[in-house]
Structure formats: structure tokens, C-alpha cells
Amino acid sequence: MPLSTSRSRRVRRRELITLAAILGTGVLTFWAAWQRRWIADDGLIVLRTVRNLLAGNGPVFNVGERVEANTSTAWTYVVYGGGRLTGIQLEYVVLAIALILTTAAIVIAGLGTALLYRRRAARTGALLLPAGLLVYLALPPARDFATSGLETCLVIFWIAVVWLLLVRWALRGPTVPVPTVETLAFGFWAGLAPLVRPELVIVGGPVLLALWLSCRGWRQVVGLPIIAALTPVGYQIWRMGYYGLPYPNTAVSKDAGGAKWSQGLAYLWNLFGTYALWLPLLVLAIAAVVAVGLRRRSTAAPRAESESTDRLSTAGPTGRSLVDRLDGLRALVQRPAGAVLLMLGTGLLSLVYAVRVGGDFMHGRTLLPGVFLLLLPMAVLPLTSPLRGERAVRIRAATVAVAWVLIVGWSAVVGSMAGMSGGWLVGRSGIVDERAFYTLNTGNSHPILASDYLDYPRMRAMVEAINNTPDGGVLLPAGDFTYWYVVPPPDPIPEGGAEHVVYFLNLGMTSMNVGLDVRVLDQMGLAYPLAAHTERLDNGRIGHDKALFPDWVIADTGMVEEHPWLPQFLDENWIAQAKAALGCQEIQDLLVSYRSELTFARFVQNFKRAFEFAAFRFDRVPKYTLEECGIPLPPPVE
Numbered sequence: 001m002p003l004s005t006s007r008s009r010r011v012r013r014r015e016l017i018t019l020a021a022i023l024g025t026g027v028l029t030f031w032a033a034w035q036r037r038w039i040a041d042d043g044l045i046v047l048r049t050v051r052n053l054l055a056g057n058g059p060v061f062n063v064g065e066r067v068e069a070n071t072s073t074a075w076t077y078v079v080y081g082g083g084r085l086t087g088i089q090l091e092y093v094v095l096a097i098a099l100i101l102t103t104a105a106i107v108i109a110g111l112g113t114a115l116l117y118r119r120r121a122a123r124t125g126a127l128l129l130p131a132g133l134l135v136y137l138a139l140p141p142a143r144d145f146a147t148s149g150l151e152t153c154l155v156i157f158w159i160a161v162v163w164l165l166l167v168r169w170a171l172r173g174p175t176v177p178v179p180t181v182e183t184l185a186f187g188f189w190a191g192l193a194p195l196v197r198p199e200l201v202i203v204g205g206p207v208l209l210a211l212w213l214s215c216r217g218w219r220q221v222v223g224l225p226i227i228a229a230l231t232p233v234g235y236q237i238w239r240m241g242y243y244g245l246p247y248p249n250t251a252v253s254k255d256a257g258g259a260k261w262s263q264g265l266a267y268l269w270n271l272f273g274t275y276a277l278w279l280p281l282l283v284l285a286i287a288a289v290v291a292v293g294l295r296r297r298s299t300a301a302p303r304a305e306s307e308s309t310d311r312l313s314t315a316g317p318t319g320r321s322l323v324d325r326l327d328g329l330r331a332l333v334q335r336p337a338g339a340v341l342l343m344l345g346t347g348l349l350s351l352v353y354a355v356r357v358g359g360d361f362m363h364g365r366t367l368l369p370g371v372f373l374l375l376l377p378m379a380v381l382p383l384t385s386p387l388r389g390e391r392a393v394r395i396r397a398a399t400v401a402v403a404w405v406l407i408v409g410w411s412a413v414v415g416s417m418a419g420m421s422g423g424w425l426v427g428r429s430g431i432v433d434e435r436a437f438y439t440l441n442t443g444n445s446h447p448i449l450a451s452d453y454l455d456y457p458r459m460r461a462m463v464e465a466i467n468n469t470p471d472g473g474v475l476l477p478a479g480d481f482t483y484w485y486v487v488p489p490p491d492p493i494p495e496g497g498a499e500h501v502v503y504f505l506n507l508g509m510t511s512m513n514v515g516l517d518v519r520v521l522d523q524m525g526l527a528y529p530l531a532a533h534t535e536r537l538d539n540g541r542i543g544h545d546k547a548l549f550p551d552w553v554i555a556d557t558g559m560v561e562e563h564p565w566l567p568q569f570l571d572e573n574w575i576a577q578a579k580a581a582l583g584c585q586e587i588q589d590l591l592v593s594y595r596s597e598l599t600f601a602r603f604v605q606n607f608k609r610a611f612e613f614a615a616f617r618f619d620r621v622p623k624y625t626l627e628e629c630g631i632p633l634p635p636p637v638e
Contacts, residue, residue: 010125011121011122014121014125014126014127014128015118015121017127018114018121018127018128018129018380019111019114021128021129021130021380022107022110022111022114022130022133022380023107025106025107025110025130025133025134025137026103026104026106026107026110027103028137029102029103029106029137029146030099030102030103032137032143032146032415033098033099033102033103033143033146033147034099034147035143036140036143036144036146036147036435037095037099037147037446037448038144038147038148038435038438038439038446038447038448039091039094039095039147039148039149039447039448039449040148040149040150040362040434040435040438040508041438041453041506041507041508041509042148042149042150042362042434042507042508043094043148043149043150043508044091044149044450044453044507044508044509044511044512045061045069045070045507045508045511045526045527046070046072046075046076046079046094046149046150046151047079047090047091047094047149047450047508047512048061048069048507048508048511048512048520049061049069049070049076050076050079050080050083050090051090051512051516052516053076053080054080054083054084055516057516059076061507061511061520061527062519062520062521062527063516063517063519064595065519065594065595066242066243066244066594066595066598067243067249067527067528067529067594068239068243068245068248068249068250069248069249069250069507069526069527070248070250071151071197071198071248071250071251072150072151072154072155072195072196072197073195073235073239073248074151074154074158074192074195074196075150075151075154075196078097078154079093079094079097082094082096082097089449091149091448091449091450092448094147094149095147095448097153098146098147098148098149098153099146099147101153101154101156101157102146102147102153102156102157104157104160105153105156105157105159105160106133106136106137106160108157108160108161108163108164109133109156109159109160109163109164109372109376109379110130110133110379110380111164112160112163112164112166112167112376112379113128113132113163113167113376113377113378113379113380114128114379114380115164115167115168115171116167116170116171116336116339116340116377117380117382119171120382121382124382124384125384125385125388126382126383126384127382127383127384128380128381128382128383129380129381129383129404130379130380131284131287131378131379131380131381131403131404131407132284132375132376132377132378132379132380132381133375133379133380134407134408134411135277135280135281135284135375135407135410135411136368136371136372136375137411137415138275138410138411138412138414138415139271139275139277139364139368139371139414140275140364140414140417140418140419140420140433141271141362141363141364141365141368141419142364142368144419144433144434144435145362145364145365145368148434148435150365151196151197152365152368152369154196155196155197155200155368155369156368156369156372158189158192158193158196158200159200159203159369159372159373159376160376161189162189162190162203162204162207163343163376165185165186165189165190166186166207166339166342166343167336167339169182169186169211169214169334169339170334170335170336170338170339171336172334173334173335174214174333174334174335177216178214178216178220180217180219180220180223183211183215183220183223183224184220184223184224184227186211187208187211187212187223187224187225187227187228188227188228188230188231190204190207190208190211190228191204191208191227191228191229191230191231191232192204192231192232193205193232194232194236195231195232195235197369198247198248198251198256199350199353200369202346202349202350202353203346203350203373206342206345206346207342207346208224208225208228210333210334210338210342211224212224212225213333213334214333214334237607240606240607240610241603241604241606241607241610242598242603242606243594243606243610244590244593244594244606244609244610244613245610245613245614246610246611246614247614249525249526249527249529249532250526252525252529252532252533252614253524253525253526253531253532253546254357254524254543254545254546255536255545256357257357258357258358258536259356259357259358260356260357260358260542261355261356261358263358263359263429263430263542264354264355264356264357264358264359265355266359266429266431267354267355267358267359267360267366267367267429267431267542268351268354268355268359268367270359270363270364270420270429270431271363271364271367271371274420274421275414275417276410276414277371279410280406280407280410280411281374281375283403283406283407283410284375284378284381284403284407285378286399286403287378287381287399287400287403287404288377288378288381290396290399290400290403291381291382291396291400340377343373343374343376343377344373344374344377346373347370347371347372347373347374347376348370348374349370350369350370350373351367351370351371351374354366354367354370358542359431359542360431360542360543361430361431361432361541361542361543361544362431362432362434362543363419363420363423363431363432363433363434365434381400381403381404381407382400383397383400383401383404384397384400385397386398386401418436419433419435419436420433423436423437424436424437424440425437426541430541430542430543430544431542438453438456441456441457442455442456443455450508450509450512450513451513453508453509453512453513454509454513456506456509457481458477458481458482458484458504459509459510459513461481461482461483461484462475462484462502462504462510462513462514463513463514465484465486466500466502466514466518469486469488469500470497471488471489471493471497471498472488472489472493472497472498472499472500473486473487473488473489473498473500473501473559474486474487474500474501474503474550474553474554474557474559475500475501475502475503475504476503476550476553476567477503477504478567485567487554487559487560487565487566487567488559488560488565489558489559489560490558490559490560499517499518499519499557500514500517500518500519501518501519501520501521501553501557502514502518502519502520502521503521503522503523503550503553504520504522505522505523505524505544506522507520507522507526507527511527521553523546523547523548523550524543524544524545524546524547524548525546525548528548529590529591529594530548530552530556530587530590530591531546531547531548531552532546533590533616533617533618534546534547534548534617534618534619534620535617535618535619535620547620548620549574549578549620549621549622550570551570551571551574551575551577551578551622552578552582552620552622554566554570554575554578555575555576555578555579555582556578556582561575561576561579562637572637573636573637574622576634576637577622577623577626577633577634578622579634580622580626580631580633580634581618581622581625581626581629581631583631584618584625584626584628584629584631585629586616586618586629587618587625587629589609589613590613590616593605593606593609593613
């Protein structure tokens with residue numbers, strides 16, 4: 001048998017082993033996600049909008065109110081498409097899509113990194129085995145949010161595809177033109193970043209810039225920005241006209257532009273400290289440096305000689321031309337090292353952004369994309385035999401092998417953990433293990449259907465209260481978990497009764513267990529712009545630092561404003577003041593922007609004032625809002 005044929009077969013065998021290992025990790029991902037399957041209350045919020053889309057009411061949370069209550073536009077429409085195509089219950093649609101996307105993300109990420117190391121593995125006889133993939137999969141939050149109904153599965157899938165396309169692009173090198181169709185397809189996918197999740201522009205922006213620098217010919221230079229911007233810019237124009245905001249209402253509710261560094265650092269340590277995540281990241285970094293150093297050791301001299309020759313051949317008495325500078329920039333960017341640095345850089349930026357805004361109240365959730373990005377270049381590691389080659393080569397090979405064993409050991413230990421200690425309790429930090437919290441409070445190990453949350457405190461009582469009050473009214477939670485206050489509508493009661501309005505923090509379980517004719521509002525303003533535009537509470541729990549007093553809701557909905565029909569904790573004077581404050585011009589303009597009929601004139605007006613509406617804030621105490629608006633206090637109620 002010829003030597004080349006024998007070597008080719010060995011290379012092919014190692015590639016098949018690598019493929020089997022990556023696919024096996026995908027199977028393990030599917031199983032691990034299935035074992036912790038559930039849908040969070042926040043995941044059910046998405047389904048309310050999807051229900052309205054399917055019913056023909058538009059992408060709204062409450063009928064008649066144009067509010068974008070979901071952060072990920074793409075996730076909303078992916079679920080809508082699945083529901084429209086299959087016709088099955090939406091909770092099962094979400095579960096199936098989440099399992100598929102999470103599994104695919106792990107496999108695609110592994111294939112991208114294997115492609116990055118493929119040539120080197122063929123030359124050195126290295127075997128590529130999962131490493132960074134195991135680290136991500138071992139994290140309990142990664143498995144929890146695989147099927148939470150939130151967009152995490154779509155986020156890591158989008159990132160994985162970007163990584164695979166980026167590696168293919170980098171391996172071509174600056175001297176091999178990338179076909180226009182491939183360039184534009186890559187640009188389109190990267191351009192979807194803000195629709196998948198707004199802060200992903202941290203990733204999509206640098207990738208698009210690097211891709212544009214490699215463009216050759218006017219079709220690519222002009223076509224790439226157009227194809228990348230067409231969908232997000234088109235949606236942005238529509239969003240500003242339809243919703244009257246330049247970003248989702250959730251960003252207004254949580255003041256996503258604000259800074260809470262100390263809370264963010266606590267949130268970072270809540271993940272990195274709980275699982276000693278810094279350890280595998282450090283080990284992987286050392287292993288990567290050693291592996292790269294092994295390659296450079298064997299190629300350093302020829303490369304140095306080649307670079308010296310290149311410099312001599314390109315230098316001239318008048319310096320480098322613009323074309324030479326562009327070629328040099330392409331050579332710097334479009335190479336495997338450039339792709340790796342791009343992912344590591346955007347991963348760090350993603351973590352810094354999450355820390356800056358204070359993280360989240362859900363354990364580890366908003367850090368997962370950044371961690372995934374950091375792990376991509378080390379998703380698999382090249383392992384070579386420590387028994388071959390010169391002494392330095394054997395030492396380096398042994399170092400990488402030991403690092404891989406440590407990674408496997410750490411993954412096994414952390415993978416057996418249930419989550420953060422005491423995570424089912426909301427402590428001083430405000431961070432909670434969301435899955436543990438809801439499984440405990442519903443008594444269900446796998447709450448998936450909205451009906452599973454009827455066992456959550458107050459939920460069955462809410463449904464009963466609505467059924468027992470055909471005249472309508474505003475439902476306010478009582479201290480007793482089995483009872484709701486119902487503030488009735490004033491006389492005369494319209495035929496068929498007035499509307500029901502539920503005012504409660506947990507939007508998902510409430511909205512998915514009632515009909516679309518029931519308006520569901522929340523104190524922090526995810527679906528209620530009046531609450532979203534209040535001033536942020538400085539010391540509020542992260543992600544819950546808006547709290548509109550219920551007096552505003554009574555005034556806003558026009559229900560009975562006096563005792564004894566009001567709960568004792570409501571003040572008639574506050575309601576009267578809130579009713580007067582609703583006449584403030586800025587508040588009136590805000591209400592009209594999302595409640596009035598959508599005409600072309602309204603669309604244009606919303607578009608023009610979108611940033612103005614986004615910046616508007618008022619005090620949740622009605623008296624202070626009246627003072628700010630220059631409106632006199634109403635007469636005291638006797």
C-alpha cells in the first residue's frame with residue numbers, strides 16, 4: 001500500500017472519530033436539555049404575543065395596545081412560524097424548537113472549530129476532541145435555558161453559525177476571493193444580530209466590518225452593507241412607526257442603557273464563583289497557547305524569512321500605496337488568528353456589557369452568550385501523542401492532554417450539580433435560580449404548559465375571580481394567596497360587562513391562563529408602558545426596579561375610584577391625583593402613541609418621536625408628576 005494512501009486513511013479515520021465525538025456531544029446536549037426541560041414564566045410572555053399574532057391581532061401583548069413585550073424579535077417570529085406551520089400547542093412548539101436549536105448550536109460550533117484545526121490535525125496526526133463544548137454544556141444555567149422558552153437557544157445557534165461561516169471565510173485567506181453569493185449570505189446572517197437580541201450588535205458589527213474589509217469588486221463592497229442592513233433597518237423603521245420606540249419596550253422597562261457595575265460584578269461572580277468557571281477557561285487558554293506554540297515552533301523560521309522577503313519586496317521609496325495598505329489590512333484580518341481574536345474580543349465585550357447593566361435576576365442567563373463566544377475557539381482541542389517527536393514536542397503534547405483530562409473532570413463534577421446553592425430563594429443579591437424557584441413553587445419538576453403554573457400561588461384564584469365577576473374589573477393581588485381584590489367598573493355596566501384587567505408582576509403565567517380579551521399589566525412595565533416610563537428605583541432588585549403604584553391603574557382603566565369598592569390600601573386622593581396626572585401632555589402623547597388607531601399619520605408621528613418617547617420618564621408618585629407638569633392638585637376627597 002502506498003505511503004500516501006495509508007496516511008490518507010489515517011487522516012480520514014481521525015476525522016470520522018472527531019465527527020462522531022461532536023455528534024455524540026450533540027446527543028448529550030439534547031439529553032441534558034430534555035432532563036431539565038421546562039418553560040419559564042418569562043418564556044410564556046413570548047407566547048402571549050404569538051397567540052395574538054395567530055389570532056390576527058398583530059404583534060402585541062394586549063389587544064388594542066401596540067407594545068413590544070419581547071426582547072428578541074426573531075425568536076417571536078420563529079415561534080410564530082412553528083405554531084402556524086404545525087398548529088400544535090405553543091408550549092410544545094417552543095420545546096421542540098429549543099431542543100433542536102440548542103443541539104444544532106453545539107454541533108455547528110464543534111464543526112467550526114474542527115474546521116479551524118483540520119489542516120493542522122492532518123499534518124500533525126492530532127485527534128480533535130470536544131473540550132469547550134463540554135464546559136458550556138456542564139453549566140446548569142446553560143442546560144436550564146436551553147428549553148426555558150426564552151431566546152437563549154436562538155442566540156447560541158446564531159453565534160455558532162456565525163463562527164462556522166467566519167472560519168470558512170478566514171481559511172480562504174486574503175489571496176483567495178470569496179464568492180459574492182457566499183459573502184452576501186454571510187452578511188445577511190450577521191446582519192440579523194439586533195433582531196436576535198439587540199446587544200448582539202457587539203458581535204455582528206465587528207464581524208461585518210471584517211467581512212467588508214475583505215470584499216473585492218463593487219458588487220461585494222456595495223452589496224454587503226445593503227444586504228446586511230436591509231432586514232434590521234427595515235424592521236427598525238417599522239418598529240419606530242408601529243410601537244413608537246427605537247427598541248423593545250423591555251429595554252425601557254429595565255433601563256438597559258443604565259449602569260450598575262457593582263451589581264453586575266456580583267452577578268458575574270455568581271456564575272464564575274459558583275462553578276469555578278475561571279478554572280476551565282484558564283486551563284483551555286493555557287492549552288490553546290501551548291498548542292499554537294507547538295505549531296509556531298516548527299514554522300517560525302520559514303515564516304520569519306518569508307515575512308522579511310515580503311517586506312523587502314513591497315517596500316518602496318515612496319512608501320506603501322492605498323491598495324497595498326488595504327491588502328495588508330486584509331492579510332491581518334482574514335486569517336484564522338483573526339477569526340479567533342474576533343470571537344474572543346466580542347466575547348469579552350459581551351461579558352463587560354452584561355456586567356455594566358447589572359446582569360440579570362436569573363442566575364447566569366445573560367452571561368451565557370459571552371461564555372459561549374469565549375469557548376468557541378477551544379470548542380475542540382487537538383490532542384497528539386506525547387510519545388512521539390522531540391522532547392519539547394512531547395512535553396507540549398502532554399500538557400494539552402492533561403488540560404483535556406482536567407476539562408473532562410471539571411465538566412463531570414459541575415455537570416452533576418443542580419445549580420446555585422439555595423437558588424430557589426430570592427436573597428439580598430436579587431439573583432435566583434429561576435428553574436429551581438418555579439419547580440419548587442409549582443410543585444412540578446417540569447413546568448411546561450401554562451396550566452402547570454395554575455399551581456403557583458394566586459393563579460387558580462385569579463381564574464376563579466375572573467369567572468365570578470362577569471361585569472369585569474381590575475384584579476389586584478391580596479396578601480392571601482387564595483384571594484384577589486376586584487375593583488368593579490362604574491355604573492352603568494355595558495352589555496356583556498366591562499373588561500377584566502389583571503395587574504400582577506408575573507406576566508407569563510397570568511396572560512397564558514386567561515383569554516386574549518383579558519388585559520394583563522405589570523408593575524415594572526414589560527407590557528405596560530405607563531409603568532415602564534417611570535423613574536428607576538435606585539436600590540430595586542435587578543430586573544425589577546420599576547414599581548408603579550396600583551392607584552395609577554384604577555385611574556387609567558376608569559374603574560370605581562372610591563371606598564368601599566376599593567381595597568383599603570388604596571388612597572382615593574392618590575387615585576384622583578393619578579387621574580389628573582394622566583392629563584399631563586407628555587403622558588397623553590405617550591398613551592396615544594400606542595393606544596390610538598394606527599393610521600399613516602400616526603405611524604409618521606411615532607417614527608419622528610420614537611427617541612423622545614424612549615427617553616421620557618415621570619415620577620411614580622402622582623403628586624410629584626403633577627408638580628413636574630405644572631398641573632394643580634385636585635381638591636382633596638372627603
